[in-house]
Amino acid sequence: MNDAPVPARYYPPSGDAHGHPALLRWEGGHLLVAPEDSDQLRISAASLRAEARGFNHSQWAIAWPGEGGEHLLIVADAAIAPLRATAPALFATGTHAQRKTHRRFGLGVTALILLPLLLIAGIFLAVEPLADRVVEHIPPSIEKQIGEAVLARTRLDSKLIEQGPALDALQLIGKRLARPGEDLRFYLAERPDINAFAAPGGVVVVYSGLMKQADSAEDVAGVLAHEIAHVELRHSLRQIVRSAGLRVIVSALFGDYGALGSWGAQLGELKFSRDAEREADARGLQRLAEAHIDPQGMLRFFETLARSENGAAAAVPTVFSTHPATAERIERLREALASHPAGTPQPIPVDWQAVRQALPDTRP
Amino acid sequence: MAMDVVDYEIFGNEMQYVEVELDPGEAAVGEAGVMMYMQDGIQMDTIFGDGSAQQSGLFGKLLGAGKRLLTGESLFTTIYHNEGSGKRRVAFAAPYPGKIVPVDLSTIGGTLICQKDSFLAAAKGVSLGIAFQKKIGVGLFGGEGFIMQKLDGDGMAFIHAGGTLLEKTLAPGETLRVDTGCVVAFQPSVDFDIQYAGKIKTALFGGEGLFFATLTGPGKVWLQSLPLSRMADRIVMASRVVQGGGGKESTSLLGGIGLGSLLGDDD
Numbered sequence A: 001m002n003d004a005p006v007p008a009r010y011y012p013p014s015g016d017a018h019g020h021p022a023l024l025r026w027e028g029g030h031l032l033v034a035p036e037d038s039d040q041l042r043i044s045a046a047s048l049r050a051e052a053r054g055f056n057h058s059q060w061a062i063a064w065p066g067e068g069g070e071h072l073l074i075v076a077d078a079a080i081a082p083l084r085a086t087a088p089a090l091f092a093t094g095t096h097a098q099r100k101t102h103r104r105f106g107l108g109v110t111a112l113i114l115l116p117l118l119l120i121a122g123i124f125l126a127v128e129p130l131a132d133r134v135v136e137h138i139p140p141s142i143e144k145q146i147g148e149a150v151l152a153r154t155r156l157d158s159k160l161i162e163q164g165p166a167l168d169a170l171q172l173i174g175k176r177l178a179r180p181g182e183d184l185r186f187y188l189a190e191r192p193d194i195n196a197f198a199a200p201g202g203v204v205v206v207y208s209g210l211m212k213q214a215d216s217a218e219d220v221a222g223v224l225a226h227e228i229a230h231v232e233l234r235h236s237l238r239q240i241v242r243s244a245g246l247r248v249i250v251s252a253l254f255g256d257y258g259a260l261g262s263w264g265a266q267l268g269e270l271k272f273s274r275d276a277e278r279e280a281d282a283r284g285l286q287r288l289a290e291a292h293i294d295p296q297g298m299l300r301f302f303e304t305l306a307r308s309e310n311g312a313a314a315a316v317p318t319v320f321s322t323h324p325a326t327a328e329r330i331e332r333l334r335e336a337l338a339s340h341p342a343g344t345p346q347p348i349p350v351d352w353q354a355v356r357q358a359l360p361d362t363r364p
Numbered sequence B: 001m002a003m004d005v006v007d008y009e010i011f012g013n014e015m016q017y018v019e020v021e022l023d024p025g026e027a028a029v030g031e032a033g034v035m036m037y038m039q040d041g042i043q044m045d046t047i048f049g050d051g052s053a054q055q056s057g058l059f060g061k062l063l064g065a066g067k068r069l070l071t072g073e074s075l076f077t078t079i080y081h082n083e084g085s086g087k088r089r090v091a092f093a094a095p096y097p098g099k100i101v102p103v104d105l106s107t108i109g110g111t112l113i114c115q116k117d118s119f120l121a122a123a124k125g126v127s128l129g130i131a132f133q134k135k136i137g138v139g140l141f142g143g144e145g146f147i148m149q150k151l152d153g154d155g156m157a158f159i160h161a162g163g164t165l166l167e168k169t170l171a172p173g174e175t176l177r178v179d180t181g182c183v184v185a186f187q188p189s190v191d192f193d194i195q196y197a198g199k200i201k202t203a204l205f206g207g208e209g210l211f212f213a214t215l216t217g218p219g220k221v222w223l224q225s226l227p228l229s230r231m232a233d234r235i236v237m238a239s240r241v242v243q244g245g246g247g248k249e250s251t252s253l254l255g256g257i258g259l260g261s262l263l264g265d266d267d
């Protein structure tokens, strides 16, 4: 038996709100209540009720009915142990309530912490499917706008070659590549980089460096067929939307495609997945076949570039920095060419040596 | 009981400060930035935690630090101790108009729950804990009622109430409904709950929150007529009016870059 008295505050039924300090202890099935300033009370345990209450259930309210109403004792949880040890049943419900409070709070806090994390994770997971959905719904007029934006950006960055044998050659290649009714526009930018890209809306930009480096018109046609395939398959749009991120996606979902246009300006730097490259290769070969252009050019150009890449590390970006010509990819191209011999190609009638000489010397 | 005549003295009417007298070797803990002056012989010390016995173990200290970090409070408290040979005084000032409430923890059962902004100073040994109201409803809707400060010990503590102070002792079962911001402190035996105001219309057009706090006795509560947040709101509102619309707004979230900016800038 623990007979150290427990400090409490006693509120008699008709008393004032302040209560009175009191000491409590058990005595043979009765609770002895000794208020500081009044007579001791002796209450049968059977008539007592106890519940946890107050701030975070940190207090106990022990009550019993009296003549003028209910008597009440308030005991701090920290002091309750001796009373509870003798009559655990009296405090069982309150103890349960206390545990529930703590457990609920723990769960609540965990949820509050986890919820934003889950939300963020969900958004990240949803970006790609969302991007794809946005891409599905982009109308041709927006593609045109993006194309115009890319062109405007290119004009800012570099001089466009407006005439001469190189441009004529490019237009000739372009005319061969375009399908009937297809609106493809080809531009030649004066830049040393071995680069070319196609933008949504049918804008194709070729850098003079690429034409200077290529061995034949068929080589250039091969690269362009591949680039156009990326646009056809909407790879470029998807990459733009994905890399532009949520903000652009959200505005696009609400019909504002303006932000997409500015991201389109980075088209030359877009990287595609390995699957996308394979798809674009296949689709490009198909286009070459339709145009009766010798598909060996595509393979040849990639092989040439792969070699020069390995040799002197080019200081300027090339199509290969964004469309890496892996050995695997070249191998697959070679197989495709072997298994589908492309009828009898009609050569592109261009004096390639003249084209190369007409272009400014790009190698520093 | 005629022991020490003066342990503390409160000066001023609407902008008060409390002067605490320390015997040699005695110390007081003050919230950062409330000290007003101290006499020669009083040493100021910044310690990790609050210097109470409850936070003596390493784990206790870390737990206390974690809670304080979480609630945006300073990890350190400042202790003022009397290193002189006679009685010395240190004064703490209220941060804004209101009343300083002296609470003798030993007369109210040893524990006081108060709003965390309202604590000013206490005798050394009083533990300054952070106590979350363990009701998620309070956390979500109670705003100021969620993170409270728990003062434990048997010494004096000084808290500050904004505006006019209402000190009320609730009888068992007596209930008071208050704006959560107006609660300065209460005894732990008081039940604190958050209630839905019930009428959206009241919430939208009445200017006050959708929720209010219900305090149920027995126990003592201290209410303030002017919560700092309410005053801050008014000041911010007034300064906006003075500036005439607050000047240039930033561009909208979605309308940032378009074709125009594309043509205008160059990476």
Ligand SMILES: [Zn+2]
Binding pocket: A226, A227, A230, A272, A277, A280, A322, A323
């Ligand atoms: Zn590619």
